[in-house]
Amino acid sequence: MKVRRLHPWNVSPTEAICIQHTLRRRLDLREYGGTIETVAGVDVSFDKYAPTLYAAVVVMRLNDRQILETATAVTTSTFPYIPGLLSFREAPAVLQAVKRLRRAPDCLLCDGQGIAHPRRFGLACHLGLLLDLPSIGCAKSLLVGKYREPARKRRSFRALLDKGEQVGIILRTKDGVAPVYVSPGHRMSFPRARKIVLDTHGGYRVPEPTRQAHLLVNALRRDGPVSALLHG
DNA sequence: GCGACAG
DNA sequence: ATCTTGTCGC
Secondary structure, eight states: OOOOOOSOSSOOHHHHHHHHHHHGGGOOOSOOOSOOOEEEEEEEEEOSSSOEEEEEEEEEETTTOOEEEEEEEEEEOOSOOOTTOHHHHHHHHHHHHHHTOSSOOSEEEESSOSSOSTTSOOHHHHHHHHHTOOEEEEESSOSSOBOOOOOSSTTOEEEEEETTEEEEEEEOOSTTSOOEEEEEEESOOHHHHHHHHHHTOOSSSSOHHHHHHHHHHHHHHHHHHHHHHHHO
16 A cells, blocks of 8 residues: 655654654544544564564454454664654554555554654554554553553543643553553544454453564564464 | 653 | 563462
8 A cells, every 4th residue: 555755764863853743733633434444453573683673564354353464574773762753763664564465454553652642643643644544552551641540440441641631541451451551643533542442352451453463573573474474 | 950761 | 672481360
């Protein structure tokens, strides 16, 4: 599928922040009315020493939660990991993998934040805008904001607030297990983001599309593309 | 100036 | 994120 060229990638951290301020204004955070039948989970892993990034995308159908397609990509990192600038390190690799999909998914589920970000432009926002797709950020830890612990039972949730505004929700996907941090990326509302995460839940803390993408990138990194094909 | 800080 | 076996708990 097509990828929009919104800006250069070989930029400095300062320029990256400037780009985030510019792109955030193009986000559409209204309730998306379209039908979402397929969700694409994306994830990235990297070598401890080699500057190699491994990306994977796993497309799941919401009806029966069946995996329809997967794609991977191996690239070289050109940007360091800096809190708040994660997308400038991981997005290029993810885009390469997504471009290889035969069919475009209806929504993107990312391993990171959406608008629950200091400049309201996390990885999910960036990818959603570049691919022109509704997107959701589902992170395993906090980047910004404050919240009160949700009840211990599954599906309990509380608002994630930052500087007086809601930027996401803290969602318990399993009884008594640490919650996940869900925030809209692009063309997405809080309620719908929460519903999609719960609908793609497969018994583990993180939703299935993202979890499968995680398993796939690790298989790709450890055992190479051949083994990754079997795991996909 | 001192912490906090997605993956 | 990555380095890694067993082990505590439901």
